Amino acid sequence: MSRSPGVRGRLVLTTALITTGAMALMLVVVLLAANQLMASQVQTALDDRIDTVAASLAARQGRVEVPDVGADTVLDGVWVFDASGVQVSGPDASARTTAVVDGLAEVRQATTLKRGERLFRARPVAVPGPDDLTAVVVATESLDVYEASRDILLGALGVAALLVVAGTAATTAWTVSRTLRRVGEMTESADEWSAHDLEARFDLTGDDELARLGRTLDRLLDRVAQAIRAEQRLTGELAHELRTPLTALRGEAELALLGTPPPDVRERFVRVLEQVDRLNGTITALLEVARHSTGSPRQADVGEVVAALVAARPPADVRTDVAAAAGLHVAAAAELVERIVGPVVDNAVRHARTRVEVVVRRRAGRVVVEVSDDGAGLDAAHGEDVFRAGFRRSDDTEGAGLGLPLARRVAATVGGTVSVTSAHDPTTFTIDLPPA
Template sequence: MTRPWERLLGRSLRARVAWSTAAVTAVVMVAMVGAVGFIISGLTTHQIDAALGSRVEATAESLRVDAGGDLALAPSQADDVDDRVWVFDAEGGLVAGPPLVAGQSAPVRSLSGAITETTLVRGERRYLARPVRVEGTRDTTAVLVASESVEPYERTRDVALISLLALGAVVVAGTAALSAWTVGRTLRPVHRMTALAADWSERDLETRFDLTEGSDEFTELGNTLDALLDRVATALRDEQRLTAELAHELRTPLTAIRGEAELGRMATPADERYVRIIELVDRLSASITTLLALARNRTGSTLRADPAEVMADLTAALPTHGVDVVIDIPPGRHLVAAPPELVERAVAPVLDNAVRHANRRVVIGAVESENTIGITVTDDGPGVDPDHRETIFEAGTRFTDDDADGAGLGLTLARRVAVAAGGDVRLVSTAGPTTFEIRFPRW
């Protein structure tokens, strides 16, 4: 199940790291741009207030009180007074300054009576009002109001912020690309190991990763896995050798037992117990044959088999005990990538189990999928308890009196052989009818 964040960020480690790096970098860049914008706004306000203060001070130095006690600009400095400064007397009358135009009259008039230094922002202009004391024959108070457009400052600030945002986008994209490239290069040995492992067969005991380049953690991991594979290969070879040796050692006394039983059966009158001994010996011999086939197949056989031919040979040698065994597999149509003897040894215990439990009929069929071929064995017997769907594949398991003479290894060996060939054995239907499926890789 794909999680929402996996759909958003991507499922690969490279994509997740790249997107996460981009997200973190974007947050940092946005925070930086916000901080820079805040600082620029503060500096701009300070710069405007400083300019307004300089104009007010320059105008204040030009103020005089004439002989009549009225405020006036010194004649020698009148031309130097800034045309964006208005001078008001103590009664709020306009003494000097440019004409008040629409949009400026209201804010300037509202500041004419300021008793402390006051700032005001209206539209795109900032105003500063400062009361000053003018000395003369009679000291008096004047209020000076200066104005400055903030639009050029804001335009400069906006250009700076837009440039920072563009730079931030470039940094985010560059950081994401760099992190993706770095992670991809770092994970290159992992991709190589994955590709190698995907090409290996479970019976390929000699292939190794052989990461000799570099000395990073992935190289150490590859070397550790190679050492582990060496130990596993050694253990598998020992198991194969032991299985083969035990099978050969058991075959000799079993052959002798069968021979003695054959001689006993030839006596007159014939003793049915010798017939039973022969059947049990044949069953043990079949198990030994399965073990030998399993050991040989682990060496890496790549033969193919036609299930129709294998089933024909198997049923011809199988005691049916009066049960009708039907093969419903078209010849040459379903080929499996496994040696014929391995297919026979995987199906034989399942088929023997079906014959012993069937009432009248056993049907052998085949089903195919994209990558596998399944051989189905169906009988009309009493079925299997659904609670024992997996338990029946455990060694030594017996549930009916018909199984009392066996060792309970048939289905266990069948599954083990099928798994060794790259397939499996499973119970498809527990009753009405009972169906087992032995699945192999498709050729």
């Protein structure tokens, strides 16, 4: 499953995209301005050349003459036509250029054309003299030099834009990292807290947004700590109240076994002692769960726990088969594993018609317990309702609706889950636990 980008990644990406868009817009504006400026400069240069040539024209005997102006570069790329469109002077040029120039020979107003990489400018001019003659001067200039300069400018601006985008992204990443550093420290501190460290707080100083958030969370932690302490106190009191009658039951059963009861009665008292021990272990496990503390790290063989759990069940009309791979240990005490698996198995036996199957195996690095029964199944709409405290199916006349919610809660305390993976044919509950 791909991991979504964090706040820093999203901010850096957003900043980079906005900056890239701004730089692209800038380059477009610069390109349009450069093209406009280039056209204006070329046209001004052509007008200057036309003016220079027009000032040198003379009229003799009803004809337009172009005397030597002493500058070959002035006449380079300049053509002069008389009023009838006959060329008076001009350099040799390619057929394409000549065709464009000839097309401008008889213009009656200043005209500018762009053909390929060249710009053409034609303008009628008056020829001084007694005959009031007119002529058309056509000048052309290659745009290669101007476009090369423009491309160099755009290239330099493109490199600068890339540097700006990279610099902005780097600056944003650095700034956001410094800003979120306190958030990372708060996260690490929160991960290290537990029910044994109810007094830990963020204690952030300053008056910025993070400091105010830290103080708000500290007040929330105060309320959470009070609730946890109240739960621990209530759990301890309930455990004490439950253990007192269990101790009495154990004492009565042991006293009865000191005598010579009949074998069938002795067997019943032994089973009473076993159930008392089981209840004591359950109370200890639930007490640890309520206190969010499982003591020192422990582990249990799930296959052994499941086999013992099934073997300890009283005889029933439903057959329970167990298929457990050997050596599958989970990071939880055996009492907790029993409190997770037990209610699920009890639920399956209660609703099965003839058979319950319990499979313990490893899957994707986790230990999985699948409990299936051939009962009527679940309504698809009740897939999650069965984990709600007090919920009972319409055909359930024995359960109190507390076993499955408790199993899910205990599983969550050890990093596991309990879920319905098949609603019917067969009905399957899957328990996913972390390996030891």
